Amino acid sequence: MSAVKTRFPPSPTGHLHLGGARTALFNWLFAKHHGGAFLLRFEDTDRERSKQEYVDSIKEALEWLELFWDEGPYFQTQRLEIYADYAQKLFKEGKAYYCECSPEVLEEKRKKALAEGRKPKYDGTCREKGLGPGPGRVLRFKCPQTGTTVVEDLIRGAVAFENQELDDFVLVRPDGIPTYQFAVVIDDLTMGITHVIRGDDHLSNTPKQILLFEALGATPPKYAHVPMILGPDGSRLSKRHGALSILAYRDEGYLAQAMRNYLVRLGWSYGDQEIFTLEEMIEKFDLSRVSKSPARFDPDKLLALNAHYIRQEDTERLAEMVLPFLLRLGIKIDNPKDEKFLKAVESVKPRARTLKEMAEMMAFYFVPEVEYEEKAARKFLKPDILPVLEELLDALKNMPAFEEKALEDLFRGLAEKHQLKLKHVAQPVRVALTGRTVSPGLFEIMDILGKETVIKRLEKALQHIREAS
Template identity: 50%
Template structure:
């Protein structure tokens, strides 16, 4: 298909980017990249009461974090609806001149009364069309909908969908104050940007017949539609804040790996055999919008975290260090240089599902323990424990090099001489060094902390038991 494929993601900047919107952006991006087409970012900011520049930047930042680059869009002018008002006015005039739209001055109170009356009769409200032939030159501008027939949409995901015109309204294109409505702007923008395929959430499916009739009234070809199922919570209701985190920013703040969120979102409703983990190149090669399910997909936080850990395990050392640093800073902890940080993180890859969790489980790398696990302290910080710490404090300075294998050799020598199990001396050391009973492999931890820091912590633990060494 090549450059003839032109798709768009058109968010409204009213808040953070929802994961449902991110998945829609991802499907559009993959479709464009798979076909060698063009991915356009358009900002639908006509809701002046809620659309802000700060919200626009949050959306752009979320897309950049997901590495969904756009071929056309901000900051280039002309990709925000508020910059395109002359286009809407020209299209409205074209519809009026062609007899496909008319002005209506029906009072809102009258229309609301008619709507309530229809609801009382359990009927769908449909504007009566009383202003169709009055020849008004001002008011709200309505599209003239055929009284008979149907609009048929061949949806790439949902198949053939038919909309009876008797159930449609002569919907408003331009309000009485001159502002264009959402459905009208979308059509004009898609025509102007030569959009070939409209891939969006199926909550927009009900808008499609209105938009198709508007395309036809303007005399332009209708794009191909694909309406993606909604993302559901565990209760199979539409995913919302009551289910927990729902925005890309929230998952970023949790420390989810960006490629994990991409991988997870694309698998919500799309699959390729039993494969769970995809590289970016594999997704581009294999993605097919026709393979997206029409059924709603349930968001599984546990699965997302599993994927995040898989990507943590596979991450390049330098990149992982760069991703973790902001979380170390947020925790108020000092961070070592990359030469020391990268191997520390290597020991945590199997123990953390998120970048934030890496900092928590590896906190002992960045600060000395402020206390000790109470149950372990009662068991290990005894007179016998003090004697064993004294031996370690005496013998560790002579270990050369201060590396995991040499440290382990000393411990095995000591436990043989003391007639202990290795775990006895190791658990005492682990508690003294980390304040915890669980950690990455102990000898790796000791080597990474360095001789001076290890001795400082052992002496602090010895002092916590009683008489100083």
């Protein structure tokens, strides 16, 4: 095999979503597995919809996923002279022709073909007119009218297309801008692309592109068409399934390694293995293991995978990663290596599923005063617990060693004295300290908060109970 070169050619008309990110990942992994190169190319000939913000967003998403490109980024709008040269070559060799049929005439032809039960393809009116370039004229490819074009797909096997079913498709529009079909072939040819891995919605384009390569006297790249991603309900994946752009997942607190791992398993497998490092993906990735069936997006599985990676992550690194999410909540941490902060991260690490969730879970450690959840306060901060909390507060003030084991002993002794279950003492204290009924272990959070903060928050809770009653 010659040196492998793959490409990812997004249109900068929107942000990078799951399907595009998976395509980029598969191309990147295939290139890296074979010691080849991965190229980034922007298909930006749709000038109305293409925007710089989407170029920047797509690059940012690929960089976040660590899918760094070896070549590019290239832009089709900067290559118009190259396309013009190849268009002239095809015209001069009689492999393409100019067509003067107006959009209105073409629409009438389309309607007539449909009414007669025929495929609505161009009928070749201008095929033998010998027209040259002129205002309003397009350049069409002179597609063979007999024979078969076979796509030797690396995932699906051989797929045959009858040439007579194909169209004399447009290569260059009246304004001189190449169509997708033409530009992509010239790009792949001149950039030395050896393998095209893309969604199976492109399969119908492939015979046209192969014929173009052959007309140019070139060998087409090898093609692999990956089945699409479906929503949980089996329909085509869309926003209504909860699918977000890649950067939106990042901003919701998903980890890049979790997203990569989830994407690679959407249609590819390696035995029963579910968790892969990036190095393992590169080592094991092969197109023979890509499924022929569509993959289904499962947001719950992605969330569970993200939780796994959070649990596995180094605490100091996790502490750095959660800082922006805390800042969104108005909490600024000056020293992310501070012992209290690292302990706080460690306490929520086994429970958080996203960095956003982690920030929300640990915010109570760093706010000046906690806000009580209404339902929690109504249920647990009641007058009947007042004597127990007052006694607890006195004991805490006089406690010499403020640490987890001593705190647990104190609570157990107090519960026994008042003939209560431990939870009937612990839950009101949890609400007093965190504002909610669910948190990391109570004695763990008391140790992290420290004696002074615990006493202050308990005093506030006592005041709340007295005022409420």
